Amino acid sequence: xxxxxxxxxxxxxxxxxSEGEDNKLRAFVERFGHPNWRQLPxxxxxxxxxxxxxxxxxxxxxxxxKKGNYSHEEEQLxxxxxxxxxxxxxxxxxxxxxxxxxxxxxxxxxxxxxxxRLTNTYSSTSEQFTHESSQFxxxxxxxxxxxxxxxxxxxxxxxxxxxxxxxxxxxxxxxxNTVEQSLPSNSQTETFDFNFWSEPLFDDFWTQSFFxx
DNA sequence: AAGCTAATCAACCGCCTGACG
DNA sequence: ACGTCAGGCGGTTGATTAGCT
Numbered sequence: 671x672x673x674x675x676x677x678x679x680x681x682x683x684x685x686x687x688s689e690g691e692d693n694k695l696r697a698f699v700e701r702f703g704h705p706n707w708r709q710l711p712x713x714x715x716x717x718x719x720x721x722x723x724x725x726x727x728x729x730x731x732x733x734x735x736k737k738g739n740y741s742h743e744e745e746q747l748x749x750x751x752x753x754x755x756x757x758x759x760x761x762x763x764x765x766x767x768x769x770x771x772x773x774x775x776x777x778x779x780x781x782x783x784x785x786x787r788l789t790n791t792y793s794s795t796s797e798q799f800t801h802e803s804s805q806f807x808x809x810x811x812x813x814x815x816x817x818x819x820x821x822x823x824x825x826x827x828x829x830x831x832x833x834x835x836x837x838x839x840x841x842x843x844x845x846x847n848t849v850e851q852s853l854p855s856n857s858q859t860e861t862f863d864f865n866f867w868s869e870p871l872f873d874d875f876w877t878q879s880f881f882x883x
Numbered sequence: 884a885a886g887c888t889a890a891t892c893a894a895c896c897g898c899c900t901g902a903c904g
Numbered sequence: 905a906c907g908t909c910a911g912g913c914g915g916t917t918g919a920t921t922a923g924c925t
Binding site for chain 1: 909910911912913914915918
């Protein structure tokens with residue numbers, strides 16, 4: 671699920687990162703930090719652009735990154751924050767320890783957005799859902815930019831998740847009339863010498879000594 | 884088994900912002 | 905005040921995998 675590696679006309683490598691490249695970047699950043707991403711690949715012995723190195727570090731290599739499935743709580747928090755902040759993925763990711771902005775954004779587009787759409791479709795077919803699934807007063811509860819009731823969204827998502835096996839398609843969902851009866855009634859840096867990097871001797875001496883270790 | 888389509892997510896691109904000279 | 909540069913952000917692309925016919 672990654673782009674095929676290739677080298678562009680400037681000799682910059684692009685596409686998927688190899689394990690060796692990851693190791694070089696990780697080792698270098700852990701040792702020297704990253705005060706200058708543009709210069710970093712040169713000193714780290716990587717044929718990558720600085721942006722690519724930064725992205726790789728931020729989204730895959732930095733310590734504490736959480737991989738794998740999102741918890742229910744995380745998903746609810748994303749929905750809530752997206753409602754409050756819009757597409758400010760970095761701000762949303764900042765509230766989710768261990769998740770990168772890219773990761774959150776992908777999860778939103780691949781999972782949550784669709785589920786919310788599904789929920790709203792269902793919501794519009796069931797007046798009862800709108801009434802009973804919300805434990806909040808309609809005047810005071812939160813709404814998204816399109817006017818959707820946020821609490822209903824989350825409750826609806828809960829329900830869809832619980833009943834996922836029974837709902838296969840949007841068509842099926844919108845044709846269900848008896849579903850509402852089954853709805854729950856109470857649903858709810860390290861320090862670094864910056865001048866060091868501009869020191870010409872750094873070029874050969876440090877990169878060599880680093881990789882000779 | 885083969886072909887097709889949808890889903891997933893890593894990586895890229897272009898733009899914006901702030902720092903600095 | 906202006907230009908340049910680097911970092912960061914959000915949108916988009918594309919390769920791979922999974923599932924369906």
